[in-house]
Amino acid sequence: MFKMVHHCYNVLDLEKSLRFYDEALGLKEKRRMDTPGFTLVFLGDGVGEFELELTYLKDRTEPYDLGEGEFHLAFETKDLAAAHAKHEAMGCICFENHDLGVYFIEDPDGYWLEIVPAR
Amino acid sequence: MFKMVHHCYNVLDLEKSLRFYDEALGLKEKRRMDTPGFTLVFLGDGVGEFELELTYLKDRTEPYDLGEGEFHLAFETKDLAAAHAKHEAMGCICFENHDLGVYFIEDPDGYWLEIVPAR
Numbered sequence: 631m632f633k634m635v636h637h638c639y640n641v642l643d644l645e646k647s648l649r650f651y652d653e654a655l656g657l658k659e660k661r662r663m664d665t666p667g668f669t670l671v672f673l674g675d676g677v678g679e680f681e682l683e684l685t686y687l688k689d690r691t692e693p694y695d696l697g698e699g700e701f702h703l704a705f706e707t708k709d710l711a712a713a714h715a716k717h718e719a720m721g722c723i724c725f726e727n728h729d730l731g732v733y734f735i736e737d738p739d740g741y742w743l744e745i746v747p748a749r
Numbered sequence: 750m751f752k753m754v755h756h757c758y759n760v761l762d763l764e765k766s767l768r769f770y771d772e773a774l775g776l777k778e779k780r781r782m783d784t785p786g787f788t789l790v791f792l793g794d795g796v797g798e799f800e801l802e803l804t805y806l807k808d809r810t811e812p813y814d815l816g817e818g819e820f821h822l823a824f825e826t827k828d829l830a831a832a833h834a835k836h837e838a839m840g841c842i843c844f845e846n847h848d849l850g851v852y853f854i855e856d857p858d859g860y861w862l863e864i865v866p867a868r
Contacts, residue, residue, distance in 0.1 A: 678753055
């Protein structure tokens with residue numbers, strides 16, 4: 631009866647976030663809704679159906695308080711070494727878990743994103 | 750090169766969360782990893798490939814600080830009225846956006862989940 635369709639993060643600088651998600655993860659805009667107060671942009675990875683929604687509140691000026699930030703969106707890749715090299719060059723790797731063979735990158739608002747090898 | 754595969758939330762009471770996600774959204778356990786310090790459980794909706802991961806740290810006793818909580822996982826349903834009645838009976842509806850025709854429910858840790866009509 632219920633299907634997971636998207637995850638949403640509020641972002642402080644929409645253009646900066648769109649560039650980051652494109653450069654770091656290849657996400658592209660699929661559609662957007664623009665109103666006087668806010669903009670919603672839905673991004674797709676070109677492979678799966680699930681989408682990432684970015685919410686931009688136009689009058690927001692303060693960084694978002696993420697609390698402990700004990701949550702993350704995960705992306706799989708068939709070439710973890712190439713992905714790691716790319717993210718290292720971008721300087722966005724924030725944590726490496728060598729035991730599990732995964733690592734995390736941080737987006738412009740501080741949201742953590744996990745990079746895992748394809749199963 | 751990158752595909753969105755799961756979202757993860759840390760939860761304080763694993764059994765309580767598993768019951769909630771099953772009862773409220775029909776999510777079922779697909780696999781788990783258990784270690785002395787933590788348990789990871791991956792839930793599926795039986796329709797799509799995307800999974801929800803719950804992370805349970807065994808020595809955690811304090812509720813998680815979610816900050817402003819300006820993020821959410823979204824679920825679509827073909828019968829929004831039936832979903833709304835079910836969640837109203839469960840007492841977990843925390844916000845209704847009548848303009849957009851969506852509403853939000855809250856999980857045991859306070860994570861917001863959006864319920865949207867299938868497109």
